[in-house]
Every structure is written in structure tokens, then in C-alpha cells.
Amino acid sequence: MVELDTDCKAYGRSIELPAYYQSEERREHFMRPEQFTTDSESDSADKCWKHWWKTFTNFIKVLHSERPGLLINKHALLTNYLSHTVNESILDCVTYEEAIDVLDATCIKLKNEIFSRHLFATHRQEASKTLDHFLKSLRTLGKNCNFCPMTALEAQEQHIVDAFINNLHNAQVRQHLLENKTLTLRTAYEQAYMVEYAIQQSSSYLQPDTVGTALNEPVSTAPPLHDDSPMKFQEQ
Structure with a gap:
């Protein structure tokens, strides 16, 4: 696959991309994540959430780099990219960090x-x-x-x-x-x-x-283990 760049060479010749592809809006469009709609109860919820959150943080980095003076309300931006069912879980969250913690706990189940x-x-x-x-x-x-x-x-x-x-x-x-x-x-x-x-x-x-x-018969208890050797048991 040939990657588009402002100064790339393909098939032995230089290609100058149109200004449309070099604009800030176009770069933001490429990095913009899709709406997160995965059900937290699905088997792939943790994988989908980790991948989506990575794309979302990359999108925020692009906004910061392309628009240094722009003040980004990450909490509001996050809400816009969540489906209405996913958004229900963070309705009571006040900060962006709190919302991310809730989504982490909801989507990433503790492994056995x-x-x-x-x-x-x-x-x-x-x-x-x-x-x-x-x-x-x-x-x-x-x-x-x-x-x-x-x-x-x-x-x-x-x-x-x-x-x-x-x-x-x-x-x-x-x-x-x-x-x-x-x-x-x-x-x-x-x-x-x-x-x-x-x-x-x-x-x-x-x-x-x-x-x-x-x-x-009395209730039996397990004989204790030796502290110095995990493989040897004290005689009952």
C-alpha cells in the first residue's frame, strides 16, 4: 500500500498531494474515531474499548498539535463520540478522568x-x-x-x-x-x-x-504447610 504524504515517492516519481489532503481539517478527518457503541457485556468489550480509546486519544493529540491555542473540552468531546446506551454509564461523571475510569471498569473485566x-x-x-x-x-x-x-x-x-x-x-x-x-x-x-x-x-x-x-466426627481442618518448604506438610 502506498502511503500518502506531502513529499512521497511512488513508482519512481514524486507526487505532490492536493492542498485538500494537506489541510488541518482533512488530517483531523482521517484521525477522527467512530462512535463507540460496543455493549459492555459482550466478550470483546475490553478489546474494543482499549482500541477505541487509543484512537480517541490520538485524535485529541492531533487537535492539540494542529490547533495549539484551541481549548478542548475532552469530557464533552467524549460524550459526543459515545452511543446513547454507553453514555448512560457516565451520566453522573463530572470530569473526563472520572468518565474514563468508569468506562474502564465497565468494559475491562477482571480476568481470572x-x-x-x-x-x-x-x-x-x-x-x-x-x-x-x-x-x-x-x-x-x-x-x-x-x-x-x-x-x-x-x-x-x-x-x-x-x-x-x-x-x-x-x-x-x-x-x-x-x-x-x-x-x-x-x-x-x-x-x-x-x-x-x-x-x-x-x-x-x-x-x-x-x-x-x-x-x-469432628470437623476436619487442613494440616498446615511448612513455612520453609511448600511441598512438605506437617504430619497430622
């Missing part, structure tokens, strides 16, 4: 970090997909995992949590742990222990001769 890492760790290449497609899908899944700088011990514990969840024998326990948005190894173990214990107790009620025994 634990479930995202589970999907990332268990993702497999399909037989019909190329290596490029597989790598791209891993990069996409990795964006929701909230990977961040950490110490070697923190990284070790995170990997142990992932392995602990991914290799649990009981699917009910795994499902319960995956409902957490964040999870430490200690919390993962304690929750898994209690869910497994509850399942065992529930099974015992199905056997008439064990009902009395189950009712008299």
Missing part, C-alpha cells in the same frame, strides 16, 4: 488469573493447526495470566500451584480451585483439602450404617 494459567498450561496444538497458529494462541492466552517480575521462590510457588491444580485427580476439587481469581499455594492446599473432605463426608451419608458415625 488462575483459570487463565490453567488454560495456558494445558493448551495443546491441534493436529490441523500450524506451529505459527499454535504459538499465536499461546501468546494470546498468556496475556490473561498476569505474568510479572518475581523472585525465584515466588516463581517456584506459582509453578507448584499450577502443577497442583492441573494434576489433581478429583475434577470437583480442581473446578473449585479454578473459581479463584488469585491463589497462593497455602490457600490452594487448604481449599482442596476441605473440598475433598466435604466430598468424602457427603459420600458417607449415602451409606445408612455410617450416618451416625459421620455426624459424630
Whole structure:
């Protein structure tokens, strides 16, 4: 694609663009965003909002650069580029910054970090997909995992949590742990222990001769973890 510029060369010859394309109004027209109409409940709301907000901020930068003395009411400008349904969410906002914060909170949902890492760790290449497609899908899944700088011990514990969840024998326990948005190894173990214990107790009620025994048993608590080693448990 040949990009239009005031001093560009195409096909070996210089092209001088008409004044119409060089005017401030024309440049603003090219940068002007479309109206934001995406429903905040849609699956692509976060991606659509992030992209639209980027185009909107670029448009404001163009206005500032082309018209240095122009005072821009960003709050009013934002309202003009939102659909009436989206605009309802910021009716009570007084400032532009407050409106952006509300739209961020409305459109960008908090990701389930634990479930995202589970999907990332268990993702497999399909037989019909190329290596490029597989790598791209891993990069996409990795964006929701909230990977961040950490110490070697923190990284070790995170990997142990992932392995602990991914290799649990009981699917009910795994499902319960995956409902957490964040999870430490200690919390993962304690929750898994209690869910497994509850399942065992529930099974015992199905056997008439064990009902009395189950009712008299004290409530069990998970044995604590050693502070110096996340993999070793204290004996009960």
C-alpha cells in the first residue's frame, strides 16, 4: 500500500498531494474515531474499548498539535463520540478522568488469573493447526495470566500451584480451585483439602450404617504447610 504524504515517492516519481489532503481539517478527518457503541457485556468489550480509546486519544493529540491555542473540552468531546446506551454509564461523571475510569471498569473485566494459567498450561496444538497458529494462541492466552517480575521462590510457588491444580485427580476439587481469581499455594492446599473432605463426608451419608458415625466426627481442618518448604506438610 502506498502511503500518502506531502513529499512521497511512488513508482519512481514524486507526487505532490492536493492542498485538500494537506489541510488541518482533512488530517483531523482521517484521525477522527467512530462512535463507540460496543455493549459492555459482550466478550470483546475490553478489546474494543482499549482500541477505541487509543484512537480517541490520538485524535485529541492531533487537535492539540494542529490547533495549539484551541481549548478542548475532552469530557464533552467524549460524550459526543459515545452511543446513547454507553453514555448512560457516565451520566453522573463530572470530569473526563472520572468518565474514563468508569468506562474502564465497565468494559475491562477482571480476568481470572488462575483459570487463565490453567488454560495456558494445558493448551495443546491441534493436529490441523500450524506451529505459527499454535504459538499465536499461546501468546494470546498468556496475556490473561498476569505474568510479572518475581523472585525465584515466588516463581517456584506459582509453578507448584499450577502443577497442583492441573494434576489433581478429583475434577470437583480442581473446578473449585479454578473459581479463584488469585491463589497462593497455602490457600490452594487448604481449599482442596476441605473440598475433598466435604466430598468424602457427603459420600458417607449415602451409606445408612455410617450416618451416625459421620455426624459424630469432628470437623476436619487442613494440616498446615511448612513455612520453609511448600511441598512438605506437617504430619497430622
